[in-house]
Amino acid sequence: xxxxxxQFQPRxxxxxxxxxxxxxxxxxxxxxxxxxxxxxxxxxxxxDRAELGRFAELVPAGPSCRAIGRICRERSxxxxxxxxxxxxxHIFNSAVLATASGDFHVYHKAHLFLEEKDIFDPGDxxxxxxxxxxxxxxxxxxxxxxxxxxARSLALAGAQIVCQPSxxxxxxxxxxTVARAIENRVYWILANRIGSExxxxxxxxxxxxxxxxxxxxxxxxxxGEETEELQVVEIDPAAALxxxxxxxxxxxxxxxxxxxxx
Amino acid sequence: xxxxxxQFQPRxxxxxxxxxxxxxxxxxxxxxxxxxxxxxxxxxxxxDRAELGRFAELVPAGPSCRAIGRICRERSxxxxxxxxxxxxxHIFNSAVLATASGDFHVYHKAHLFLEEKDIFDPGDxxxxxxxxxxxxxxxxxxxxxxxxxxARSLALAGAQIVCQPSxxxxxxxxxxTVARAIENRVYWILANRIGSExxxxxxxxxxxxxxxxxxxxxxxxxxGEETEELQVVEIDPAAALxxxxxxxxxxxxxxxxxxxxx
Numbered sequence: 438x439x440x441x442x443x444q445f446q447p448r449x450x451x452x453x454x455x456x457x458x459x460x461x462x463x464x465x466x467x468x469x470x471x472x473x474x475x476x477x478x479x480x481x482x483x484x485d486r487a488e489l490g491r492f493a494e495l496v497p498a499g500p501s502c503r504a505i506g507r508i509c510r511e512r513s514x515x516x517x518x519x520x521x522x523x524x525x526x527h528i529f530n531s532a533v534l535a536t537a538s539g540d541f542h543v544y545h546k547a548h549l550f551l552e553e554k555d556i557f558d559p560g561d562x563x564x565x566x567x568x569x570x571x572x573x574x575x576x577x578x579x580x581x582x583x584x585x586x587x588a589r590s591l592a593l594a595g596a597q598i599v600c601q602p603s604x605x606x607x608x609x610x611x612x613x614t615v616a617r618a619i620e621n622r623v624y625w626i627l628a629n630r631i632g633s634e635x636x637x638x639x640x641x642x643x644x645x646x647x648x649x650x651x652x653x654x655x656x657x658x659x660x661g662e663e664t665e666e667l668q669v670v671e672i673d674p675a676a677a678l679x680x681x682x683x684x685x686x687x688x689x690x691x692x693x694x695x696x697x698x699x
Numbered sequence: 700x701x702x703x704x705x706q707f708q709p710r711x712x713x714x715x716x717x718x719x720x721x722x723x724x725x726x727x728x729x730x731x732x733x734x735x736x737x738x739x740x741x742x743x744x745x746x747d748r749a750e751l752g753r754f755a756e757l758v759p760a761g762p763s764c765r766a767i768g769r770i771c772r773e774r775s776x777x778x779x780x781x782x783x784x785x786x787x788x789h790i791f792n793s794a795v796l797a798t799a800s801g802d803f804h805v806y807h808k809a810h811l812f813l814e815e816k817d818i819f820d821p822g823d824x825x826x827x828x829x830x831x832x833x834x835x836x837x838x839x840x841x842x843x844x845x846x847x848x849x850a851r852s853l854a855l856a857g858a859q860i861v862c863q864p865s866x867x868x869x870x871x872x873x874x875x876t877v878a879r880a881i882e883n884r885v886y887w888i889l890a891n892r893i894g895s896e897x898x899x900x901x902x903x904x905x906x907x908x909x910x911x912x913x914x915x916x917x918x919x920x921x922x923g924e925e926t927e928e929l930q931v932v933e934i935d936p937a938a939a940l941x942x943x944x945x946x947x948x949x950x951x952x953x954x955x956x957x958x959x960x961x
Contacts, residue, residue, distance in 0.1 A: 547955045547958055548953055548955060550945065550948060551945045551946075551947050551948065552947070554947055559955075560955075560958070561958075562958065563958045563959070563960050564958065564959075564960060580948070583881070583882055583944065583950060584882065584950075584953070584954060584955070585847035585848075585851065585878075585882055586847075586851075586954065586955075586956075586959040586961060587955075587958075587959070589847065589848075589959070589961060590958070590959050590960040590961060593960060593961065594960060607944075609881050609915075609916060612874070612877050612878055612881065612916055613878040613881055613882060615874050615878070616847075616874055616875040616877070616878030616879070617878070619845070619871050619874065619875055620845055620846065620847055620875060653871075654871060654874055682845065682869075683812065683813045684813075685813050685814070685816055686812060686813065686842070688845060688846075691810055691846070692846060692848065693809045693810060693821075693822075693846070693848075693849075694848075694961070696809055696822070696823075696824065696825045696826065696849075696852070697825070697826075697848040697849070697851070697852050697961075698825050698826065698852045698855060698856060699848060699851060699852060699855065699956070699959075699961060
Protein backbone atom coordinates (compact mmCIF):
# COMPACT_ATOMS: atom_id res chain seq x y z
CA UNK A 438 0.00 0.00 0.00
CA UNK A 439 1.36 3.42 -0.99
CA UNK A 440 0.66 6.07 1.65
CA UNK A 441 1.83 9.62 2.02
CA UNK A 442 1.31 13.17 3.12
CA UNK A 443 1.04 16.51 1.40
CA GLN A 444 2.65 19.33 3.39
CA PHE A 445 1.94 22.81 2.08
CA GLN A 446 0.89 26.33 3.03
CA PRO A 447 -2.82 26.98 2.55
CA ARG A 448 -3.74 30.52 1.49
CA UNK A 449 -5.77 32.13 4.21
CA UNK A 450 -9.52 32.18 3.48
CA UNK A 451 -9.04 31.49 -0.22
CA UNK A 452 -10.76 28.14 -0.70
CA UNK A 453 -10.69 28.29 -4.49
CA UNK A 454 -6.96 28.91 -4.63
CA UNK A 455 -6.28 26.13 -2.13
CA UNK A 456 -8.37 23.58 -3.98
CA UNK A 457 -6.68 24.50 -7.26
CA UNK A 458 -3.25 24.19 -5.60
CA UNK A 459 -4.13 20.78 -4.12
CA UNK A 460 -5.35 19.63 -7.53
CA UNK A 461 -2.08 20.71 -9.18
CA UNK A 462 0.03 19.03 -6.49
CA UNK A 463 -1.89 15.76 -6.80
CA UNK A 464 -2.17 15.79 -10.59
CA UNK A 465 0.30 12.98 -11.11
CA UNK A 466 0.38 11.32 -7.70
CA UNK A 467 0.41 7.52 -7.52
CA UNK A 468 -0.79 6.54 -4.06
CA UNK A 469 -3.51 4.64 -2.24
CA UNK A 470 -3.83 7.01 0.71
CA UNK A 471 -2.79 10.62 1.20
CA UNK A 472 -3.18 12.82 4.25
CA UNK A 473 -3.43 16.63 4.00
CA UNK A 474 -3.24 19.21 6.81
CA UNK A 475 -5.99 20.40 9.15
CA UNK A 476 -8.30 23.14 7.81
CA UNK A 477 -6.30 22.97 4.61
CA UNK A 478 -8.91 24.52 2.33
CA UNK A 479 -9.73 27.54 4.53
CA UNK A 480 -6.65 28.32 6.58
CA UNK A 481 -6.57 28.29 10.37
CA UNK A 482 -7.30 31.64 12.03
CA UNK A 483 -10.78 33.12 12.37
CA UNK A 484 -11.86 36.22 14.24
CA ASP A 485 -14.95 34.58 15.68
CA ARG A 486 -17.57 31.95 15.05
CA ALA A 487 -19.40 34.19 12.60
CA GLU A 488 -16.33 34.54 10.40
CA LEU A 489 -15.64 30.81 10.67
CA GLY A 490 -19.22 30.14 9.69
CA ARG A 491 -18.63 31.74 6.30
CA PHE A 492 -16.00 29.07 5.57
CA ALA A 493 -17.70 26.05 7.13
CA GLU A 494 -18.94 23.68 4.43
CA LEU A 495 -21.34 20.81 4.09
CA VAL A 496 -20.02 17.26 3.74
CA PRO A 497 -20.13 16.16 0.97
CA ALA A 498 -22.08 18.93 -0.78
CA GLY A 499 -19.57 21.75 -0.20
CA PRO A 500 -16.88 22.86 -2.63
CA SER A 501 -13.98 21.21 -0.72
CA CYS A 502 -15.54 17.73 -0.75
CA ARG A 503 -16.67 18.14 -4.33
CA ALA A 504 -13.22 19.13 -5.60
CA ILE A 505 -11.19 16.68 -3.53
CA GLY A 506 -13.73 13.91 -4.14
CA ARG A 507 -13.25 14.41 -7.87
CA ILE A 508 -9.46 14.15 -7.51
CA CYS A 509 -9.91 10.92 -5.53
CA ARG A 510 -12.06 9.32 -8.20
CA GLU A 511 -9.85 10.49 -11.06
CA ARG A 512 -6.54 9.49 -9.43
CA SER A 513 -7.92 6.39 -7.67
CA UNK A 514 -6.61 7.69 -4.36
CA UNK A 515 -8.13 7.96 -0.89
CA UNK A 516 -7.53 11.34 0.75
CA UNK A 517 -7.87 12.43 4.37
CA UNK A 518 -8.01 16.21 4.71
CA UNK A 519 -9.03 18.76 7.30
CA UNK A 520 -11.85 21.26 6.81
CA UNK A 521 -14.38 23.31 8.75
CA UNK A 522 -17.65 21.41 8.61
CA UNK A 523 -21.13 22.88 8.89
CA UNK A 524 -23.65 20.40 10.28
CA UNK A 525 -26.98 21.84 11.38
CA UNK A 526 -26.20 24.42 14.03
CA HIS A 527 -22.78 22.92 14.61
CA ILE A 528 -19.39 23.78 13.21
CA PHE A 529 -16.78 21.06 13.62
CA ASN A 530 -13.04 20.99 13.00
CA SER A 531 -13.30 17.87 10.86
CA ALA A 532 -11.14 15.33 9.13
CA VAL A 533 -12.81 13.97 6.00
CA LEU A 534 -11.90 10.69 4.32
CA ALA A 535 -12.77 10.99 0.64
CA THR A 536 -12.45 7.61 -1.02
CA ALA A 537 -11.51 6.59 -4.54
CA SER A 538 -14.95 5.03 -4.88
CA GLY A 539 -16.75 8.27 -4.07
CA ASP A 540 -17.63 7.83 -0.39
CA PHE A 541 -17.09 10.39 2.36
CA HIS A 542 -16.43 9.60 6.03
CA VAL A 543 -16.03 12.18 8.77
CA TYR A 544 -14.35 12.57 12.14
CA HIS A 545 -15.02 15.62 14.36
CA LYS A 546 -11.95 16.80 16.32
CA ALA A 547 -12.52 15.83 19.95
CA HIS A 548 -9.81 17.85 21.72
CA LEU A 549 -9.93 21.51 20.67
CA PHE A 550 -6.81 23.66 20.93
CA LEU A 551 -6.72 27.14 22.45
CA GLU A 552 -9.10 29.58 20.67
CA GLU A 553 -10.66 26.74 18.68
CA LYS A 554 -12.70 26.30 21.86
CA ASP A 555 -14.32 29.68 21.24
CA ILE A 556 -15.43 29.01 17.67
CA PHE A 557 -15.76 25.25 17.02
CA ASP A 558 -18.04 22.69 18.62
CA PRO A 559 -16.16 19.88 20.34
CA GLY A 560 -16.28 16.53 18.56
CA ASP A 561 -18.98 14.05 19.48
CA UNK A 562 -17.63 10.85 17.90
CA UNK A 563 -16.14 7.93 19.84
CA UNK A 564 -13.23 7.56 17.42
CA UNK A 565 -14.76 5.74 14.43
CA UNK A 566 -12.75 3.42 12.19
CA UNK A 567 -13.30 3.16 8.42
CA UNK A 568 -12.22 0.51 5.94
CA UNK A 569 -10.55 1.39 2.65
CA UNK A 570 -9.30 -1.34 0.31
CA UNK A 571 -9.46 -3.84 3.15
CA UNK A 572 -7.40 -1.66 5.51
CA UNK A 573 -8.84 -0.02 8.61
CA UNK A 574 -8.15 3.70 9.07
CA UNK A 575 -8.70 6.04 11.97
CA UNK A 576 -8.54 9.82 11.93
CA UNK A 577 -7.40 12.30 14.55
CA UNK A 578 -6.88 16.03 14.16
CA UNK A 579 -3.79 17.84 15.46
CA UNK A 580 -4.06 18.36 19.26
CA UNK A 581 -5.81 14.98 19.66
CA UNK A 582 -2.30 13.46 19.59
CA UNK A 583 -1.66 14.69 23.15
CA UNK A 584 -4.23 12.26 24.51
CA UNK A 585 -3.11 8.62 24.39
CA UNK A 586 -6.71 7.52 24.96
CA UNK A 587 -7.72 8.81 21.52
CA ALA A 588 -5.21 6.76 19.54
CA ARG A 589 -5.77 3.82 21.87
CA SER A 590 -9.50 3.92 21.18
CA LEU A 591 -8.84 3.84 17.44
CA ALA A 592 -6.30 1.02 17.68
CA LEU A 593 -8.50 -1.11 19.92
CA ALA A 594 -11.27 -0.64 17.34
CA GLY A 595 -8.92 -2.08 14.73
CA ALA A 596 -7.29 0.93 13.08
CA GLN A 597 -4.07 -0.07 11.30
CA ILE A 598 -3.26 3.44 10.13
CA VAL A 599 -3.94 6.66 12.02
CA CYS A 600 -4.26 9.72 9.76
CA GLN A 601 -3.66 13.04 11.50
CA PRO A 602 -4.30 16.29 9.62
CA SER A 603 -2.58 19.00 11.66
CA UNK A 604 -1.78 22.68 12.01
CA UNK A 605 0.89 22.24 14.65
CA UNK A 606 2.45 25.22 16.37
CA UNK A 607 4.24 23.22 19.11
CA UNK A 608 6.97 20.60 18.65
CA UNK A 609 5.47 17.78 20.71
CA UNK A 610 3.58 15.81 18.07
CA UNK A 611 6.68 14.55 16.30
CA UNK A 612 7.60 12.91 19.63
CA UNK A 613 4.21 11.71 20.84
CA THR A 614 3.20 10.19 17.51
CA VAL A 615 6.28 7.95 17.54
CA ALA A 616 5.15 6.71 20.95
CA ARG A 617 1.54 6.32 19.73
CA ALA A 618 2.78 4.10 16.90
CA ILE A 619 4.95 2.04 19.25
CA GLU A 620 2.37 1.56 22.00
CA ASN A 621 -0.42 0.63 19.56
CA ARG A 622 1.70 -0.99 16.84
CA VAL A 623 0.03 1.07 14.14
CA TYR A 624 1.20 3.20 11.24
CA TRP A 625 0.88 6.94 11.79
CA ILE A 626 0.65 9.63 9.10
CA LEU A 627 1.10 13.13 10.50
CA ALA A 628 0.40 15.80 7.86
CA ASN A 629 1.30 19.24 9.11
CA ARG A 630 1.20 22.58 7.31
CA ILE A 631 3.94 25.16 6.89
CA GLY A 632 4.06 28.96 6.92
CA SER A 633 2.41 31.53 9.15
CA GLU A 634 -0.85 33.36 9.61
CA UNK A 635 -1.28 36.80 11.18
CA UNK A 636 -4.70 38.05 12.24
CA UNK A 637 -5.64 40.82 14.66
CA UNK A 638 -2.09 41.28 15.91
CA UNK A 639 -1.47 37.59 16.59
CA UNK A 640 0.89 35.47 14.49
CA UNK A 641 1.00 31.69 14.42
CA UNK A 642 3.93 29.86 12.90
CA UNK A 643 3.25 26.30 11.75
CA UNK A 644 6.11 23.89 12.20
CA UNK A 645 6.04 21.43 9.29
CA UNK A 646 8.01 18.21 9.87
CA UNK A 647 5.19 15.98 8.68
CA UNK A 648 6.11 12.36 9.24
CA UNK A 649 5.13 8.74 8.67
CA UNK A 650 5.91 6.32 11.50
CA UNK A 651 5.91 2.53 11.35
CA UNK A 652 4.38 0.22 13.97
CA UNK A 653 7.68 -0.22 15.82
CA UNK A 654 8.37 3.51 15.87
CA UNK A 655 10.68 3.80 12.87
CA UNK A 656 10.50 7.02 10.85
CA UNK A 657 9.49 6.06 7.31
CA UNK A 658 9.30 9.63 6.01
CA UNK A 659 9.99 13.09 7.42
CA UNK A 660 9.46 16.48 5.83
CA GLY A 661 11.37 19.70 6.41
CA GLU A 662 10.12 22.58 8.53
CA GLU A 663 9.34 25.04 5.74
CA THR A 664 9.15 23.10 2.49
CA GLU A 665 6.15 22.12 0.42
CA GLU A 666 6.46 18.34 0.15
CA LEU A 667 4.53 15.39 -1.17
CA GLN A 668 6.05 12.17 0.18
CA VAL A 669 4.77 8.67 -0.51
CA VAL A 670 6.13 5.42 0.93
CA GLU A 671 5.23 1.76 0.52
CA ILE A 672 3.94 0.10 3.68
CA ASP A 673 2.55 -3.30 4.65
CA PRO A 674 -0.63 -2.55 6.61
CA ALA A 675 -0.80 -6.20 7.76
CA ALA A 676 2.19 -5.48 10.02
CA ALA A 677 -0.20 -3.40 12.15
CA LEU A 678 -2.44 -6.40 12.76
CA UNK A 679 0.19 -8.20 14.85
CA UNK A 680 0.35 -6.59 18.30
CA UNK A 681 3.30 -8.67 19.57
CA UNK A 682 6.24 -6.66 20.87
CA UNK A 683 7.85 -10.02 21.71
CA UNK A 684 6.67 -13.62 21.14
CA UNK A 685 5.16 -13.56 24.65
CA UNK A 686 3.96 -9.93 24.72
CA UNK A 687 0.82 -9.01 22.81
CA UNK A 688 0.45 -5.32 23.64
CA UNK A 689 -3.33 -5.49 23.65
CA UNK A 690 -3.70 -8.82 25.48
CA UNK A 691 -1.12 -7.66 28.05
CA UNK A 692 -3.14 -4.58 29.04
CA UNK A 693 -4.04 -4.67 32.75
CA UNK A 694 -7.51 -3.20 32.55
CA UNK A 695 -8.10 -4.66 36.00
CA UNK A 696 -5.55 -2.21 37.43
CA UNK A 697 -5.89 1.00 35.41
CA UNK A 698 -7.63 3.95 37.08
CA UNK A 699 -8.65 6.14 34.17
CA UNK B 700 14.61 19.10 44.55
CA UNK B 701 17.69 17.16 43.43
CA UNK B 702 16.80 13.98 41.57
CA UNK B 703 18.89 11.51 39.65
CA UNK B 704 19.62 8.03 38.46
CA UNK B 705 22.37 5.51 39.02
CA GLN B 706 23.17 3.50 35.89
CA PHE B 707 25.50 0.54 36.45
CA GLN B 708 26.05 -3.14 35.73
CA PRO B 709 24.86 -5.42 38.53
CA ARG B 710 26.92 -8.59 39.06
CA UNK B 711 24.78 -11.58 38.31
CA UNK B 712 23.42 -13.30 41.43
CA UNK B 713 25.93 -11.62 43.72
CA UNK B 714 23.73 -9.58 46.05
CA UNK B 715 26.51 -8.79 48.50
CA UNK B 716 28.80 -7.40 45.81
CA UNK B 717 25.99 -5.33 44.30
CA UNK B 718 24.97 -3.81 47.63
CA UNK B 719 28.59 -2.98 48.40
CA UNK B 720 28.98 -1.42 44.94
CA UNK B 721 25.81 0.67 45.36
CA UNK B 722 27.03 1.82 48.77
CA UNK B 723 30.37 2.91 47.31
CA UNK B 724 28.70 4.75 44.42
CA UNK B 725 26.32 6.60 46.75
CA UNK B 726 28.88 7.32 49.48
CA UNK B 727 29.09 11.03 48.71
CA UNK B 728 25.89 11.66 46.77
CA UNK B 729 23.87 14.80 47.52
CA UNK B 730 20.34 14.20 46.29
CA UNK B 731 16.75 14.00 47.44
CA UNK B 732 15.67 11.18 45.14
CA UNK B 733 17.66 8.57 43.23
CA UNK B 734 16.40 5.81 40.95
CA UNK B 735 18.35 2.58 40.42
CA UNK B 736 17.75 -0.15 37.80
CA UNK B 737 15.32 -3.07 37.90
CA UNK B 738 16.46 -6.18 39.79
CA UNK B 739 19.66 -4.29 40.56
CA UNK B 740 20.71 -6.34 43.55
CA UNK B 741 20.27 -9.79 41.99
CA UNK B 742 20.75 -9.38 38.23
CA UNK B 743 18.10 -10.23 35.65
CA UNK B 744 18.25 -13.78 34.28
CA UNK B 745 17.01 -16.83 36.17
CA UNK B 746 16.69 -20.41 34.97
CA ASP B 747 13.31 -20.92 36.56
CA ARG B 748 11.12 -19.88 39.46
CA ALA B 749 13.04 -22.08 41.87
CA GLU B 750 16.31 -20.31 41.07
CA LEU B 751 14.60 -16.93 41.26
CA GLY B 752 13.17 -17.93 44.63
CA ARG B 753 16.66 -18.18 46.10
CA PHE B 754 17.16 -14.44 45.35
CA ALA B 755 13.70 -13.16 46.22
CA GLU B 756 13.79 -11.16 49.44
CA LEU B 757 11.38 -9.88 52.03
CA VAL B 758 10.51 -6.18 52.16
CA PRO B 759 11.86 -4.66 54.34
CA ALA B 760 13.50 -7.53 56.26
CA GLY B 761 15.77 -8.77 53.43
CA PRO B 762 19.40 -7.78 52.87
CA SER B 763 18.68 -5.40 49.96
CA CYS B 764 16.19 -3.27 51.88
CA ARG B 765 18.35 -3.35 54.99
CA ALA B 766 21.47 -2.16 53.16
CA ILE B 767 19.80 0.43 50.92
CA GLY B 768 17.57 1.62 53.77
CA ARG B 769 20.69 2.30 55.81
CA ILE B 770 22.21 4.34 52.93
CA CYS B 771 18.97 6.34 52.71
CA ARG B 772 18.98 7.22 56.39
CA GLU B 773 22.71 8.02 56.45
CA ARG B 774 22.71 10.11 53.26
CA SER B 775 19.21 11.61 53.77
CA UNK B 776 18.20 10.40 50.34
CA UNK B 777 15.12 8.61 49.03
CA UNK B 778 15.95 5.71 46.71
CA UNK B 779 13.77 3.77 44.28
CA UNK B 780 15.34 0.47 43.27
CA UNK B 781 14.28 -2.77 41.65
CA UNK B 782 14.44 -6.16 43.40
CA UNK B 783 12.83 -9.59 43.41
CA UNK B 784 10.34 -9.60 46.28
CA UNK B 785 9.14 -12.64 48.19
CA UNK B 786 5.67 -12.16 49.64
CA UNK B 787 3.94 -15.28 50.93
CA UNK B 788 3.75 -17.69 48.00
CA HIS B 789 4.29 -14.85 45.53
CA ILE B 790 7.41 -13.54 43.86
CA PHE B 791 7.08 -10.05 42.39
CA ASN B 792 9.36 -7.97 40.18
CA SER B 793 9.19 -4.99 42.51
CA ALA B 794 10.21 -1.38 42.74
CA VAL B 795 10.90 -0.36 46.31
CA LEU B 796 10.91 3.22 47.57
CA ALA B 797 13.22 3.41 50.57
CA THR B 798 12.86 6.78 52.26
CA ALA B 799 15.31 8.93 54.16
CA SER B 800 13.05 8.58 57.19
CA GLY B 801 13.20 4.79 57.18
CA ASP B 802 9.94 3.85 55.45
CA PHE B 803 9.55 1.36 52.62
CA HIS B 804 6.88 1.47 49.89
CA VAL B 805 6.43 -1.12 47.19
CA TYR B 806 5.10 -1.42 43.64
CA HIS B 807 4.71 -4.81 41.93
CA LYS B 808 5.46 -4.72 38.17
CA ALA B 809 2.14 -5.06 36.36
CA HIS B 810 3.27 -5.81 32.79
CA LEU B 811 5.76 -8.67 32.73
CA PHE B 812 8.22 -8.97 29.83
CA LEU B 813 8.94 -12.19 27.95
CA GLU B 814 10.21 -14.99 30.23
CA GLU B 815 9.41 -12.95 33.33
CA LYS B 816 5.93 -14.34 32.77
CA ASP B 817 7.25 -17.83 33.55
CA ILE B 818 8.86 -16.97 36.86
CA PHE B 819 7.28 -13.86 38.42
CA ASP B 820 3.73 -13.23 39.56
CA PRO B 821 2.06 -10.35 37.73
CA GLY B 822 1.58 -7.21 39.79
CA ASP B 823 -1.66 -6.69 41.68
CA UNK B 824 -1.48 -2.98 42.53
CA UNK B 825 -3.55 -0.24 40.86
CA UNK B 826 -0.56 2.09 40.50
CA UNK B 827 -0.13 3.55 44.00
CA UNK B 828 1.30 7.01 44.61
CA UNK B 829 3.53 7.84 47.58
CA UNK B 830 4.52 11.17 49.09
CA UNK B 831 8.12 12.05 49.90
CA UNK B 832 9.06 15.48 51.21
CA UNK B 833 5.72 16.83 50.03
CA UNK B 834 6.17 15.49 46.48
CA UNK B 835 4.08 12.67 45.05
CA UNK B 836 5.95 9.82 43.38
CA UNK B 837 4.80 6.90 41.28
CA UNK B 838 6.78 3.83 40.32
CA UNK B 839 6.75 1.72 37.17
CA UNK B 840 9.15 -1.05 36.20
CA UNK B 841 10.69 -1.31 32.72
CA UNK B 842 8.12 -2.77 30.25
CA UNK B 843 5.28 -0.93 32.03
CA UNK B 844 6.33 2.10 29.94
CA UNK B 845 4.75 0.56 26.81
CA UNK B 846 1.27 0.99 28.29
CA UNK B 847 0.11 4.61 28.44
CA UNK B 848 -2.64 3.60 30.85
CA UNK B 849 -0.07 2.83 33.56
CA ALA B 850 1.56 6.26 33.59
CA ARG B 851 -1.85 7.89 33.12
CA SER B 852 -3.18 6.09 36.20
CA LEU B 853 -0.24 7.38 38.23
CA ALA B 854 -0.54 10.95 36.94
CA LEU B 855 -4.30 11.09 37.51
CA ALA B 856 -3.62 9.93 41.07
CA GLY B 857 -1.32 12.92 41.49
CA ALA B 858 2.16 11.60 40.74
CA GLN B 859 4.53 14.46 39.90
CA ILE B 860 7.53 12.22 39.26
CA VAL B 861 7.46 8.74 37.74
CA CYS B 862 10.41 6.58 38.75
CA GLN B 863 11.13 3.69 36.39
CA PRO B 864 13.77 1.11 37.35
CA SER B 865 14.55 -0.77 34.14
CA UNK B 866 16.54 -3.54 32.49
CA UNK B 867 15.81 -2.47 28.93
CA UNK B 868 16.86 -4.59 25.98
CA UNK B 869 14.85 -2.67 23.36
CA UNK B 870 15.21 0.98 22.35
CA UNK B 871 11.60 2.11 22.69
CA UNK B 872 11.53 3.43 26.25
CA UNK B 873 13.71 6.44 25.53
CA UNK B 874 10.99 7.51 23.05
CA UNK B 875 7.83 6.51 24.92
CA THR B 876 8.92 8.07 28.21
CA VAL B 877 9.33 11.47 26.53
CA ALA B 878 5.73 11.14 25.34
CA ARG B 879 4.58 9.95 28.79
CA ALA B 880 6.11 13.08 30.33
CA ILE B 881 4.50 15.35 27.70
CA GLU B 882 1.02 13.81 27.82
CA ASN B 883 0.88 13.75 31.63
CA ARG B 884 3.06 16.80 32.33
CA VAL B 885 5.16 14.88 34.83
CA TYR B 886 8.86 14.37 35.44
CA TRP B 887 10.18 10.97 34.43
CA ILE B 888 13.30 9.25 35.74
CA LEU B 889 14.29 6.22 33.68
CA ALA B 890 17.13 4.27 35.32
CA ASN B 891 18.43 1.54 33.04
CA ARG B 892 21.32 -0.87 33.55
CA ILE B 893 24.28 -1.55 31.27
CA GLY B 894 26.21 -4.66 30.28
CA SER B 895 25.10 -8.17 29.37
CA GLU B 896 24.06 -11.43 30.94
CA UNK B 897 24.45 -14.89 29.40
CA UNK B 898 22.60 -17.89 30.81
CA UNK B 899 21.81 -21.25 29.22
CA UNK B 900 22.95 -20.14 25.77
CA UNK B 901 20.95 -16.91 25.74
CA UNK B 902 22.54 -13.47 25.95
CA UNK B 903 20.75 -10.25 26.82
CA UNK B 904 22.38 -6.89 26.19
CA UNK B 905 21.06 -4.00 28.24
CA UNK B 906 20.98 -0.66 26.50
CA UNK B 907 21.78 2.04 29.07
CA UNK B 908 20.74 5.58 28.04
CA UNK B 909 19.05 6.31 31.35
CA UNK B 910 17.32 9.67 31.17
CA UNK B 911 15.41 12.32 33.08
CA UNK B 912 12.60 14.06 31.21
CA UNK B 913 10.81 17.26 32.20
CA UNK B 914 7.04 17.82 32.07
CA UNK B 915 7.17 19.39 28.60
CA UNK B 916 9.36 16.60 27.21
CA UNK B 917 12.76 18.23 27.51
CA UNK B 918 15.71 15.93 28.23
CA UNK B 919 17.23 17.06 31.53
CA UNK B 920 19.83 14.29 31.70
CA UNK B 921 20.91 11.42 29.49
CA UNK B 922 23.44 8.69 30.12
CA GLY B 923 25.61 6.82 27.62
CA GLU B 924 24.93 3.28 26.42
CA GLU B 925 27.73 1.50 28.26
CA THR B 926 28.97 3.80 31.01
CA GLU B 927 28.43 3.60 34.75
CA GLU B 928 26.89 6.97 35.60
CA LEU B 929 25.37 8.80 38.52
CA GLN B 930 23.59 11.92 37.30
CA VAL B 931 21.68 14.37 39.49
CA VAL B 932 19.72 17.42 38.31
CA GLU B 933 17.73 20.12 40.09
CA ILE B 934 14.02 20.13 39.27
CA ASP B 935 10.94 22.04 40.42
CA PRO B 936 8.33 19.36 41.18
CA ALA B 937 5.61 22.05 41.39
CA ALA B 938 5.87 22.39 37.59
CA ALA B 939 4.21 18.98 37.37
CA LEU B 940 1.16 20.22 39.25
CA UNK B 941 0.10 22.54 36.41
CA UNK B 942 -1.43 20.46 33.62
CA UNK B 943 -1.88 23.35 31.19
CA UNK B 944 -0.33 22.85 27.76
CA UNK B 945 -1.78 26.27 26.86
CA UNK B 946 -3.78 28.80 28.93
CA UNK B 947 -6.97 27.17 27.63
CA UNK B 948 -5.81 23.54 27.58
CA UNK B 949 -5.58 21.65 30.85
CA UNK B 950 -4.51 18.20 29.69
CA UNK B 951 -6.50 16.45 32.39
CA UNK B 952 -9.64 18.61 32.22
CA UNK B 953 -9.59 18.32 28.40
CA UNK B 954 -9.75 14.50 28.45
CA UNK B 955 -12.87 13.27 26.62
CA UNK B 956 -13.73 10.35 28.87
CA UNK B 957 -17.19 10.48 27.32
CA UNK B 958 -15.69 9.37 23.99
CA UNK B 959 -12.84 6.99 24.83
CA UNK B 960 -13.42 3.28 24.25
CA UNK B 961 -10.79 1.60 26.38
